[in-house]
Amino acid sequence: MADPQHMLELAQRLREGSLARDWDALARASRELTVLLAPLSADQARLPAERQALRALQQAHQQAHAQCNAAAEELQRALEELRAHKDGWMAYAAHGEMNESTT
Numbered sequence: 593m594a595d596p597q598h599m600l601e602l603a604q605r606l607r608e609g610s611l612a613r614d615w616d617a618l619a620r621a622s623r624e625l626t627v628l629l630a631p632l633s634a635d636q637a638r639l640p641a642e643r644q645a646l647r648a649l650q651q652a653h654q655q656a657h658a659q660c661n662a663a664a665e666e667l668q669r670a671l672e673e674l675r676a677h678k679d680g681w682m683a684y685a686a687h688g689e690m691n692e693s694t695t
Contacts (some may be wrong), residue, residue, distance in 0.1 A: 596645035
């Protein structure tokens with residue numbers, strides 16, 4: 593079984609990475625989580641400290657996953673907004689280029 597302290601530290605890194613929107617840190621923690629949990633089986637007997645650490649890790653992972661999904665949705669909305677106003681941005685850029693060439 594994985595070390596409960598290691599699981600709690602990983603849970604903390606997941607929480608911190610998601611709050612900071614540090615996608616690189618979340619990717620590293622996610623890879624580490626995969627390696628950590630791969631040898632575990634669902635029916636494996638665990639000590640109370642291991643169960644508690646595993647629950648904390650699962651909760652942190654769910655929160656990080658939700659944060660990533662929310663950020664992806666936010667990015668999607670921003671891209672849709674840019675696409676919707678593309679003609680206006682193009683006209684604005686062209687107008688700015690014309691003003692620069694006359695000065």
